[in-house]
Amino acid sequence: MARSKRQQKTKDAAGLAARTVGEQAWRLHGLRFSAARCAELAIEAGRHAAAIAAAAPRLDFNDEPARFTALLRSAPDGTRR
Protein backbone atom coordinates (compact mmCIF):
# COMPACT_ATOMS: atom_id res chain seq x y z
CA MET A 1 0.00 0.00 0.00
CA ALA A 2 2.81 2.36 1.08
CA ARG A 3 4.70 1.54 -2.07
CA SER A 4 1.79 2.32 -4.35
CA LYS A 5 1.30 5.66 -2.58
CA ARG A 6 4.95 6.47 -3.21
CA GLN A 7 4.59 5.46 -6.84
CA GLN A 8 1.51 7.63 -7.17
CA LYS A 9 3.38 10.57 -5.64
CA THR A 10 6.26 10.12 -8.13
CA LYS A 11 3.80 9.87 -10.99
CA ASP A 12 2.05 13.05 -9.84
CA ALA A 13 5.36 14.89 -9.59
CA ALA A 14 6.38 13.76 -13.09
CA GLY A 15 2.99 14.84 -14.41
CA LEU A 16 3.34 18.23 -12.76
CA ALA A 17 6.87 18.69 -14.17
CA ALA A 18 5.64 17.79 -17.66
CA ARG A 19 2.70 20.19 -17.39
CA THR A 20 5.04 22.94 -16.22
CA VAL A 21 7.34 22.31 -19.19
CA GLY A 22 4.38 22.55 -21.57
CA GLU A 23 2.99 25.72 -20.02
CA GLN A 24 6.35 27.47 -19.87
CA ALA A 25 7.26 26.50 -23.42
CA TRP A 26 4.06 28.11 -24.63
CA ARG A 27 4.02 31.11 -22.31
CA LEU A 28 7.73 31.99 -22.54
CA HIS A 29 8.76 30.74 -25.95
CA GLY A 30 5.59 30.41 -28.03
CA LEU A 31 6.25 26.68 -28.59
CA ARG A 32 3.62 23.96 -28.32
CA PHE A 33 4.59 20.40 -27.33
CA SER A 34 2.47 17.27 -26.98
CA ALA A 35 1.94 15.84 -23.51
CA ALA A 36 4.26 12.94 -24.32
CA ARG A 37 6.98 15.28 -25.54
CA CYS A 38 6.58 17.44 -22.43
CA ALA A 39 7.20 14.34 -20.31
CA GLU A 40 10.41 13.56 -22.28
CA LEU A 41 11.61 17.14 -21.99
CA ALA A 42 10.93 17.16 -18.26
CA ILE A 43 13.12 14.07 -17.86
CA GLU A 44 15.91 15.62 -19.89
CA ALA A 45 15.65 18.88 -17.95
CA GLY A 46 15.94 16.84 -14.78
CA ARG A 47 19.16 15.20 -16.03
CA HIS A 48 20.76 18.55 -16.76
CA ALA A 49 19.60 20.05 -13.48
CA ALA A 50 21.04 17.05 -11.63
CA ALA A 51 24.41 17.48 -13.38
CA ILE A 52 24.56 21.11 -12.33
CA ALA A 53 23.47 20.25 -8.80
CA ALA A 54 26.17 17.60 -8.51
CA ALA A 55 28.85 20.05 -9.62
CA ALA A 56 27.51 22.97 -7.60
CA PRO A 57 29.89 22.54 -4.65
CA ARG A 58 32.74 23.35 -7.04
CA LEU A 59 31.21 26.68 -8.10
CA ASP A 60 33.34 29.69 -7.31
CA PHE A 61 31.66 33.05 -7.81
CA ASN A 62 34.97 34.42 -9.06
CA ASP A 63 34.89 32.01 -12.01
CA GLU A 64 32.96 34.18 -14.42
CA PRO A 65 32.85 32.70 -17.97
CA ALA A 66 35.70 34.91 -19.18
CA ARG A 67 37.94 33.32 -16.54
CA PHE A 68 37.87 30.08 -18.51
CA THR A 69 39.29 31.70 -21.65
CA ALA A 70 41.94 33.49 -19.60
CA LEU A 71 42.91 30.21 -18.01
CA LEU A 72 43.21 28.48 -21.41
CA ARG A 73 45.52 31.23 -22.63
CA SER A 74 47.70 31.26 -19.54
CA ALA A 75 48.12 27.50 -19.23
CA PRO A 76 51.78 26.53 -18.96
CA ASP A 77 53.46 26.18 -22.34
CA GLY A 78 56.06 28.90 -22.05
CA THR A 79 54.41 31.54 -24.22
CA ARG A 80 52.01 34.39 -23.53
CA ARG A 81 48.78 34.66 -25.50
Added chain:
Amino acid sequence: MTADLADLTLVEVAEAIRGGRLSSVEVTRACIARAERLQPALNCFIAIEAAPALAAAKKADRALKQRGARIGPLHGVPLAHKDLFYRAGKVSTCGSKILRDYRPALTSTAVERLTRAGAIWLGSLNMAEFAANPTGHNDHWGDCRNPWNPAHMSGGSSSGSGAAVGGRVCYGSLGSDTGGSVRTPAAACGVVGLKPTYGLISRHGVMPRSWSQDTVGPLARTVRDCARLTGVIAGADARDPTCATQPVPDYERALSGRTKGLRIGIPANHYYDDATDEVKRCMKASLAVFRSLGARLIRLPVPDPAALALLSNTITIAEASAIHHRWLRERPQDYAPHIRARMEPGFQVTATAYLEALNLRAHFLREFMTAVFARVDLLHTPVMTLPPPTIEETRAGDVTAMSRVVTRLTRNTRPINYLGLPALSVPAGFSSRGLPLAFQLVGRPFAEATLFRAAHRYQMATDWHTMAPPL
Protein backbone atom coordinates in the same frame (compact mmCIF):
# COMPACT_ATOMS: atom_id res chain seq x y z
CA MET B 1 40.74 11.04 -60.99
CA THR B 2 43.45 8.56 -61.88
CA ALA B 3 44.55 6.27 -59.06
CA ASP B 4 47.91 8.08 -58.97
CA LEU B 5 46.39 11.49 -58.38
CA ALA B 6 43.93 10.16 -55.81
CA ASP B 7 46.79 8.55 -53.91
CA LEU B 8 48.67 11.81 -53.46
CA THR B 9 48.39 13.70 -50.19
CA LEU B 10 47.61 17.40 -49.95
CA VAL B 11 51.25 18.31 -49.35
CA GLU B 12 52.42 16.09 -52.23
CA VAL B 13 49.93 17.69 -54.61
CA ALA B 14 50.86 21.20 -53.45
CA GLU B 15 54.55 20.47 -53.97
CA ALA B 16 53.92 18.85 -57.37
CA ILE B 17 52.00 21.92 -58.54
CA ARG B 18 54.65 24.25 -57.14
CA GLY B 19 57.36 22.23 -58.92
CA GLY B 20 55.46 22.23 -62.23
CA ARG B 21 55.08 18.44 -62.28
CA LEU B 22 51.28 18.79 -62.14
CA SER B 23 48.99 21.63 -63.10
CA SER B 24 46.14 22.81 -60.92
CA VAL B 25 43.77 22.32 -63.86
CA GLU B 26 44.83 18.69 -64.21
CA VAL B 27 44.34 18.02 -60.50
CA THR B 28 41.08 19.97 -60.22
CA ARG B 29 39.63 18.28 -63.29
CA ALA B 30 40.48 14.89 -61.79
CA CYS B 31 38.84 15.82 -58.48
CA ILE B 32 35.68 16.99 -60.24
CA ALA B 33 35.48 13.76 -62.22
CA ARG B 34 35.91 11.67 -59.09
CA ALA B 35 33.41 13.81 -57.15
CA GLU B 36 30.80 13.39 -59.87
CA ARG B 37 31.43 9.66 -60.12
CA LEU B 38 31.22 9.04 -56.37
CA GLN B 39 28.41 11.46 -55.51
CA PRO B 40 25.62 8.89 -56.09
CA ALA B 41 27.32 6.46 -53.71
CA LEU B 42 28.61 8.85 -51.00
CA ASN B 43 26.36 11.91 -51.27
CA CYS B 44 29.14 13.96 -49.73
CA PHE B 45 28.43 17.16 -51.69
CA ILE B 46 25.58 19.61 -51.45
CA ALA B 47 27.00 21.45 -54.48
CA ILE B 48 29.91 20.58 -56.78
CA GLU B 49 31.13 23.85 -58.29
CA ALA B 50 32.90 22.48 -61.35
CA ALA B 51 33.04 25.56 -63.58
CA PRO B 52 34.19 28.09 -60.94
CA ALA B 53 36.73 25.55 -59.63
CA LEU B 54 38.22 25.03 -63.09
CA ALA B 55 38.32 28.76 -63.72
CA ALA B 56 40.16 29.26 -60.42
CA ALA B 57 42.57 26.44 -61.31
CA LYS B 58 43.37 28.04 -64.68
CA LYS B 59 44.03 31.32 -62.89
CA ALA B 60 46.29 29.51 -60.41
CA ASP B 61 48.32 27.95 -63.23
CA ARG B 62 48.73 31.34 -64.90
CA ALA B 63 49.78 32.91 -61.60
CA LEU B 64 52.40 30.23 -61.07
CA LYS B 65 53.97 31.03 -64.43
CA GLN B 66 53.96 34.75 -63.61
CA ARG B 67 54.97 34.67 -59.96
CA GLY B 68 57.12 31.55 -59.83
CA ALA B 69 57.97 30.54 -56.29
CA ARG B 70 56.07 33.45 -54.71
CA ILE B 71 52.90 31.46 -54.20
CA GLY B 72 50.96 30.26 -51.18
CA PRO B 73 51.40 26.86 -49.48
CA LEU B 74 48.12 25.55 -50.95
CA HIS B 75 48.51 27.00 -54.43
CA GLY B 76 46.17 25.27 -56.87
CA VAL B 77 45.04 22.56 -54.43
CA PRO B 78 41.32 21.62 -54.60
CA LEU B 79 39.55 21.59 -51.24
CA ALA B 80 35.87 21.35 -50.31
CA HIS B 81 34.22 22.46 -47.07
CA LYS B 82 31.32 21.83 -44.76
CA ASP B 83 28.45 23.97 -45.98
CA LEU B 84 28.45 26.36 -43.04
CA PHE B 85 31.53 28.37 -44.05
CA TYR B 86 30.18 31.57 -45.54
CA ARG B 87 31.30 33.11 -48.81
CA ALA B 88 29.84 36.52 -49.58
CA GLY B 89 26.96 36.19 -52.03
CA LYS B 90 27.18 32.38 -52.31
CA VAL B 91 24.58 29.98 -50.94
CA SER B 92 25.42 28.40 -47.60
CA THR B 93 22.68 25.98 -46.60
CA CYS B 94 24.12 24.79 -43.26
CA GLY B 95 22.63 21.44 -44.25
CA SER B 96 19.14 22.81 -43.72
CA LYS B 97 15.92 23.52 -45.56
CA ILE B 98 15.53 26.83 -43.75
CA LEU B 99 18.74 28.26 -45.24
CA ARG B 100 18.37 26.53 -48.61
CA ASP B 101 18.76 29.89 -50.41
CA TYR B 102 20.73 31.82 -47.79
CA ARG B 103 23.43 34.05 -49.26
CA PRO B 104 25.52 35.60 -46.48
CA ALA B 105 27.05 39.03 -46.96
CA LEU B 106 30.45 38.03 -45.57
CA THR B 107 33.20 35.48 -46.11
CA SER B 108 34.54 33.38 -43.27
CA THR B 109 38.06 34.15 -42.14
CA ALA B 110 39.16 30.52 -42.52
CA VAL B 111 38.01 30.42 -46.16
CA GLU B 112 39.60 33.81 -46.85
CA ARG B 113 42.92 32.53 -45.52
CA LEU B 114 42.75 29.30 -47.53
CA THR B 115 41.98 31.30 -50.67
CA ARG B 116 44.86 33.65 -49.97
CA ALA B 117 47.11 30.57 -49.63
CA GLY B 118 46.01 29.53 -53.12
CA ALA B 119 43.42 26.81 -52.43
CA ILE B 120 40.66 26.06 -54.94
CA TRP B 121 37.01 25.79 -53.75
CA LEU B 122 35.68 22.56 -55.26
CA GLY B 123 32.25 22.61 -53.65
CA SER B 124 30.10 22.69 -50.54
CA LEU B 125 29.92 19.53 -48.50
CA ASN B 126 27.02 17.74 -46.89
CA MET B 127 26.62 18.05 -43.15
CA ALA B 128 24.14 17.35 -40.38
CA GLU B 129 21.35 19.91 -40.39
CA PHE B 130 22.69 22.94 -38.48
CA ALA B 131 25.61 20.77 -37.28
CA ALA B 132 23.32 19.09 -34.77
CA ASN B 133 23.95 15.38 -35.23
CA PRO B 134 26.98 13.06 -35.01
CA THR B 135 25.84 10.41 -37.52
CA GLY B 136 25.67 11.96 -40.99
CA HIS B 137 21.91 11.68 -41.41
CA ASN B 138 20.30 14.55 -43.27
CA ASP B 139 16.59 14.55 -44.11
CA HIS B 140 16.85 17.48 -46.55
CA TRP B 141 19.99 16.71 -48.56
CA GLY B 142 20.14 12.95 -48.07
CA ASP B 143 22.29 10.92 -45.72
CA CYS B 144 26.04 11.09 -46.24
CA ARG B 145 27.69 7.68 -46.63
CA ASN B 146 30.93 6.11 -45.47
CA PRO B 147 33.51 5.63 -48.27
CA TRP B 148 34.66 2.34 -46.72
CA ASN B 149 31.15 0.93 -46.86
CA PRO B 150 28.23 3.10 -47.99
CA ALA B 151 25.82 1.16 -45.76
CA HIS B 152 27.61 2.65 -42.75
CA MET B 153 27.43 6.13 -41.29
CA SER B 154 30.01 8.72 -42.23
CA GLY B 155 29.86 10.31 -38.79
CA GLY B 156 28.98 13.94 -38.33
CA SER B 157 28.26 16.66 -38.15
CA SER B 158 31.05 17.35 -40.68
CA SER B 159 29.85 14.28 -42.56
CA GLY B 160 30.72 15.41 -46.09
CA SER B 161 34.19 16.48 -44.95
CA GLY B 162 34.96 13.00 -43.61
CA ALA B 163 33.48 11.21 -46.62
CA ALA B 164 35.04 13.48 -49.27
CA VAL B 165 38.55 13.33 -47.80
CA GLY B 166 38.22 9.63 -46.94
CA GLY B 167 36.88 8.94 -50.43
CA ARG B 168 39.85 10.88 -51.87
CA VAL B 169 37.60 13.28 -53.68
CA CYS B 170 39.52 16.29 -52.38
CA TYR B 171 42.77 16.77 -50.49
CA GLY B 172 41.46 18.46 -47.38
CA SER B 173 38.42 20.05 -45.86
CA LEU B 174 37.24 22.40 -43.14
CA GLY B 175 34.81 21.12 -40.56
CA SER B 176 33.54 22.41 -37.25
CA ASP B 177 33.60 20.65 -33.89
CA THR B 178 31.33 21.48 -30.93
CA GLY B 179 30.99 18.00 -29.42
CA GLY B 180 33.02 15.81 -31.76
CA SER B 181 31.89 16.98 -35.22
CA VAL B 182 35.36 16.91 -36.79
CA ARG B 183 36.77 13.94 -34.87
CA THR B 184 33.80 11.59 -35.32
CA PRO B 185 33.63 11.76 -39.15
CA ALA B 186 37.43 11.77 -39.35
CA ALA B 187 37.50 8.57 -37.26
CA ALA B 188 34.62 6.93 -39.14
CA CYS B 189 36.08 7.72 -42.57
CA GLY B 190 39.73 6.92 -41.81
CA VAL B 191 41.26 10.41 -42.00
CA VAL B 192 42.98 12.81 -39.62
CA GLY B 193 40.87 15.53 -37.98
CA LEU B 194 41.82 18.34 -35.63
CA LYS B 195 39.61 19.91 -32.99
CA PRO B 196 41.84 22.87 -32.10
CA THR B 197 42.11 24.70 -28.79
CA TYR B 198 39.14 27.01 -28.33
CA GLY B 199 40.42 30.34 -29.68
CA LEU B 200 43.15 29.08 -32.03
CA ILE B 201 41.12 29.39 -35.26
CA SER B 202 38.65 32.14 -36.07
CA ARG B 203 34.95 31.23 -36.26
CA HIS B 204 34.07 34.48 -38.01
CA GLY B 205 31.64 33.72 -40.84
CA VAL B 206 30.77 30.23 -39.63
CA MET B 207 27.17 29.34 -38.69
CA PRO B 208 27.25 28.81 -34.91
CA ARG B 209 25.99 25.77 -33.07
CA SER B 210 27.15 26.74 -29.57
CA TRP B 211 29.44 29.76 -29.61
CA SER B 212 31.04 28.94 -26.25
CA GLN B 213 32.35 25.64 -27.58
CA ASP B 214 32.42 25.88 -31.39
CA THR B 215 35.78 25.31 -33.06
CA VAL B 216 36.84 25.17 -36.71
CA GLY B 217 39.23 22.38 -37.69
CA PRO B 218 40.74 20.69 -40.75
CA LEU B 219 40.34 17.11 -41.97
CA ALA B 220 42.96 15.60 -44.29
CA ARG B 221 44.61 12.31 -45.15
CA THR B 222 47.79 12.80 -43.15
CA VAL B 223 48.97 14.64 -40.06
CA ARG B 224 51.34 16.68 -42.22
CA ASP B 225 48.41 17.78 -44.39
CA CYS B 226 46.47 18.82 -41.29
CA ALA B 227 49.49 20.69 -39.94
CA ARG B 228 49.77 22.66 -43.18
CA LEU B 229 46.05 23.55 -43.21
CA THR B 230 46.16 24.57 -39.55
CA GLY B 231 49.18 26.76 -40.13
CA VAL B 232 47.28 28.59 -42.86
CA ILE B 233 44.01 29.20 -40.99
CA ALA B 234 45.12 29.65 -37.35
CA GLY B 235 45.84 32.94 -35.66
CA ALA B 236 44.43 36.21 -34.43
CA ASP B 237 41.34 37.68 -36.08
CA ALA B 238 39.84 40.95 -34.91
CA ARG B 239 36.48 39.78 -36.26
CA ASP B 240 36.35 36.91 -33.76
CA PRO B 241 36.90 38.28 -30.25
CA THR B 242 37.48 34.78 -28.86
CA CYS B 243 40.56 34.36 -31.04
CA ALA B 244 43.92 34.25 -29.25
CA THR B 245 46.60 36.64 -30.46
CA GLN B 246 49.85 34.73 -30.10
CA PRO B 247 51.99 33.98 -33.17
CA VAL B 248 51.17 30.70 -34.92
CA PRO B 249 53.97 28.13 -34.65
CA ASP B 250 55.42 26.48 -37.74
CA TYR B 251 53.46 23.26 -37.33
CA GLU B 252 55.13 21.48 -40.23
CA ARG B 253 58.58 22.20 -38.90
CA ALA B 254 57.50 20.88 -35.49
CA LEU B 255 56.79 17.47 -37.06
CA SER B 256 60.48 16.65 -37.14
CA GLY B 257 60.71 16.56 -33.34
CA ARG B 258 61.14 13.32 -31.44
CA THR B 259 58.66 11.38 -29.33
CA LYS B 260 61.28 9.78 -27.10
CA GLY B 261 60.40 10.53 -23.50
CA LEU B 262 56.95 11.90 -24.36
CA ARG B 263 54.54 10.92 -21.57
CA ILE B 264 51.27 9.55 -22.91
CA GLY B 265 48.37 9.05 -20.53
CA ILE B 266 45.93 6.17 -20.77
CA PRO B 267 42.70 6.95 -18.95
CA ALA B 268 41.80 4.41 -16.27
CA ASN B 269 38.14 5.42 -16.19
CA HIS B 270 35.27 6.23 -18.59
CA TYR B 271 36.91 6.18 -22.02
CA TYR B 272 36.98 2.39 -22.35
CA ASP B 273 33.82 1.57 -20.34
CA ASP B 274 31.70 1.13 -23.41
CA ALA B 275 34.42 -0.01 -25.85
CA THR B 276 34.10 -3.12 -28.00
CA ASP B 277 36.90 -5.70 -27.95
CA GLU B 278 37.98 -4.64 -31.44
CA VAL B 279 38.37 -1.04 -30.33
CA LYS B 280 40.29 -2.10 -27.22
CA ARG B 281 42.68 -4.23 -29.30
CA CYS B 282 43.20 -1.40 -31.75
CA MET B 283 43.99 1.10 -28.97
CA LYS B 284 46.41 -1.36 -27.39
CA ALA B 285 48.22 -1.83 -30.69
CA SER B 286 48.50 1.92 -31.26
CA LEU B 287 49.90 2.40 -27.77
CA ALA B 288 52.48 -0.30 -28.47
CA VAL B 289 53.62 1.76 -31.48
CA PHE B 290 54.06 4.82 -29.28
CA ARG B 291 56.01 2.75 -26.77
CA SER B 292 58.28 1.48 -29.56
CA LEU B 293 58.89 5.13 -30.49
CA GLY B 294 60.20 5.85 -27.02
CA ALA B 295 57.07 7.30 -25.41
CA ARG B 296 56.31 6.49 -21.77
CA LEU B 297 52.80 5.16 -21.22
CA ILE B 298 51.18 6.13 -17.92
CA ARG B 299 47.80 4.85 -16.80
CA LEU B 300 45.94 7.45 -14.75
CA PRO B 301 42.45 8.37 -13.54
CA VAL B 302 40.88 11.40 -15.23
CA PRO B 303 38.25 13.78 -13.79
CA ASP B 304 34.80 12.33 -14.53
CA PRO B 305 34.21 12.89 -18.27
CA ALA B 306 30.53 11.89 -18.03
CA ALA B 307 29.84 14.92 -15.83
CA LEU B 308 31.78 17.15 -18.23
CA ALA B 309 29.75 15.81 -21.17
CA LEU B 310 26.47 16.67 -19.43
CA LEU B 311 27.65 20.18 -18.55
CA SER B 312 28.87 20.63 -22.13
CA ASN B 313 25.49 19.55 -23.41
CA THR B 314 23.71 21.97 -21.08
CA ILE B 315 25.61 24.83 -22.72
CA THR B 316 25.13 23.48 -26.25
CA ILE B 317 21.37 23.05 -26.03
CA ALA B 318 20.86 26.39 -24.30
CA GLU B 319 22.88 28.30 -26.91
CA ALA B 320 21.43 26.32 -29.83
CA SER B 321 17.87 26.98 -28.67
CA ALA B 322 18.65 30.71 -28.48
CA ILE B 323 20.11 30.65 -32.02
CA HIS B 324 17.11 28.75 -33.41
CA HIS B 325 14.34 30.23 -31.24
CA ARG B 326 12.62 32.24 -33.94
CA TRP B 327 12.71 29.50 -36.57
CA LEU B 328 11.55 26.87 -34.08
CA ARG B 329 8.57 29.07 -33.26
CA GLU B 330 7.74 30.11 -36.82
CA ARG B 331 8.90 27.17 -38.96
CA PRO B 332 9.12 24.06 -36.77
CA GLN B 333 8.01 21.88 -39.69
CA ASP B 334 11.11 22.89 -41.66
CA TYR B 335 13.42 21.07 -39.23
CA ALA B 336 13.91 17.31 -39.41
CA PRO B 337 12.09 15.89 -36.37
CA HIS B 338 15.31 14.45 -34.88
CA ILE B 339 17.09 17.81 -35.22
CA ARG B 340 14.19 19.74 -33.72
CA ALA B 341 14.16 17.25 -30.86
CA ARG B 342 17.81 18.09 -30.14
CA MET B 343 17.04 21.82 -29.94
CA GLU B 344 13.90 21.72 -27.79
CA PRO B 345 15.45 20.72 -24.45
CA GLY B 346 17.43 23.97 -24.52
CA PHE B 347 14.28 25.88 -23.63
CA GLN B 348 14.13 24.04 -20.32
CA VAL B 349 17.61 25.16 -19.23
CA THR B 350 17.30 28.06 -16.81
CA ALA B 351 19.56 31.09 -17.10
CA THR B 352 21.07 30.14 -13.75
CA ALA B 353 21.90 26.59 -14.85
CA TYR B 354 23.40 27.84 -18.11
CA LEU B 355 25.63 30.33 -16.34
CA GLU B 356 26.65 27.79 -13.72
CA ALA B 357 27.66 25.35 -16.47
CA LEU B 358 29.77 28.12 -18.02
CA ASN B 359 31.32 29.17 -14.71
CA LEU B 360 32.25 25.61 -13.85
CA ARG B 361 34.48 25.31 -16.92
CA ALA B 362 37.34 27.14 -15.21
CA HIS B 363 37.18 24.82 -12.21
CA PHE B 364 37.13 21.68 -14.33
CA LEU B 365 39.93 22.91 -16.60
CA ARG B 366 42.12 23.60 -13.55
CA GLU B 367 41.25 20.17 -12.16
CA PHE B 368 42.05 18.47 -15.48
CA MET B 369 45.36 20.31 -15.87
CA THR B 370 46.41 19.20 -12.40
CA ALA B 371 45.12 15.63 -12.57
CA VAL B 372 46.25 14.90 -16.12
CA PHE B 373 48.75 17.37 -17.59
CA ALA B 374 50.87 17.60 -14.47
CA ARG B 375 51.63 13.91 -15.06
CA VAL B 376 51.54 13.42 -18.84
CA ASP B 377 52.03 15.42 -22.05
CA LEU B 378 49.17 13.86 -24.01
CA LEU B 379 46.09 11.78 -23.28
CA HIS B 380 45.33 8.88 -25.66
CA THR B 381 41.73 7.60 -25.94
CA PRO B 382 39.45 5.95 -28.50
CA VAL B 383 37.47 8.52 -30.51
CA MET B 384 34.47 6.21 -30.62
CA THR B 385 33.96 3.13 -28.50
CA LEU B 386 32.60 1.13 -31.41
CA PRO B 387 33.29 0.81 -35.15
CA PRO B 388 31.13 3.09 -37.32
CA PRO B 389 27.59 1.60 -37.15
CA THR B 390 25.32 1.26 -40.15
CA ILE B 391 23.11 4.14 -41.24
CA GLU B 392 20.05 2.09 -40.28
CA GLU B 393 21.41 1.30 -36.82
CA THR B 394 21.84 5.00 -36.12
CA ARG B 395 18.63 6.22 -37.72
CA ALA B 396 16.67 8.08 -35.08
CA GLY B 397 13.62 6.00 -34.21
CA ASP B 398 12.13 7.92 -31.32
CA VAL B 399 13.59 10.71 -29.26
CA THR B 400 14.91 8.41 -26.54
CA ALA B 401 16.63 6.12 -29.04
CA MET B 402 18.18 9.11 -30.78
CA SER B 403 19.44 10.51 -27.51
CA ARG B 404 21.13 7.17 -26.77
CA VAL B 405 22.85 7.15 -30.18
CA VAL B 406 24.12 10.71 -29.78
CA THR B 407 25.35 10.08 -26.25
CA ARG B 408 27.21 6.91 -27.21
CA LEU B 409 28.89 8.39 -30.28
CA THR B 410 30.06 11.55 -28.51
CA ARG B 411 30.83 10.24 -25.02
CA ASN B 412 34.60 10.45 -25.61
CA THR B 413 34.71 13.64 -27.65
CA ARG B 414 32.25 16.03 -25.98
CA PRO B 415 34.10 16.38 -22.64
CA ILE B 416 37.09 17.81 -24.51
CA ASN B 417 34.96 20.61 -26.00
CA TYR B 418 33.82 21.57 -22.51
CA LEU B 419 37.47 21.89 -21.49
CA GLY B 420 38.43 23.78 -24.68
CA LEU B 421 41.48 21.54 -25.20
CA PRO B 422 42.96 20.49 -28.56
CA ALA B 423 42.42 16.91 -29.78
CA LEU B 424 43.55 15.12 -32.92
CA SER B 425 41.75 12.09 -34.36
CA VAL B 426 44.15 9.64 -36.03
CA PRO B 427 43.31 6.48 -38.05
CA ALA B 428 44.65 3.40 -36.27
CA GLY B 429 43.27 0.30 -37.96
CA PHE B 430 40.14 -1.41 -39.19
CA SER B 431 37.30 -3.45 -37.71
CA SER B 432 36.62 -7.01 -38.79
CA ARG B 433 34.08 -5.55 -41.23
CA GLY B 434 36.70 -3.28 -42.78
CA LEU B 435 35.64 -0.01 -41.15
CA PRO B 436 38.14 2.51 -39.80
CA LEU B 437 39.03 2.80 -36.12
CA ALA B 438 40.81 5.76 -34.57
CA PHE B 439 42.36 7.18 -31.43
CA GLN B 440 42.44 10.79 -30.31
CA LEU B 441 45.37 12.55 -28.69
CA VAL B 442 44.35 15.32 -26.31
CA GLY B 443 46.87 18.00 -25.41
CA ARG B 444 47.46 21.05 -23.25
CA PRO B 445 45.92 24.34 -24.42
CA PHE B 446 47.54 25.51 -27.67
CA ALA B 447 49.79 22.42 -27.80
CA GLU B 448 48.70 21.49 -31.34
CA ALA B 449 52.36 21.21 -32.37
CA THR B 450 52.87 18.42 -29.82
CA LEU B 451 49.77 16.59 -31.07
CA PHE B 452 50.97 16.84 -34.66
CA ARG B 453 54.49 15.70 -33.79
CA ALA B 454 53.35 12.60 -31.88
CA ALA B 455 50.73 11.65 -34.48
CA HIS B 456 53.14 12.24 -37.36
CA ARG B 457 55.70 9.91 -35.78
CA TYR B 458 52.90 7.35 -35.41
CA GLN B 459 52.05 7.68 -39.11
CA MET B 460 55.72 7.30 -40.03
CA ALA B 461 55.72 3.98 -38.17
CA THR B 462 52.39 2.66 -39.53
CA ASP B 463 50.55 2.60 -42.84
CA TRP B 464 46.87 2.90 -41.89
CA HIS B 465 46.67 6.36 -43.43
CA THR B 466 47.91 5.09 -46.78
CA MET B 467 45.07 2.61 -47.24
CA ALA B 468 42.37 3.59 -49.71
CA PRO B 469 38.70 2.61 -49.65
CA PRO B 470 37.46 0.31 -52.43
CA LEU B 471 35.82 2.94 -54.63
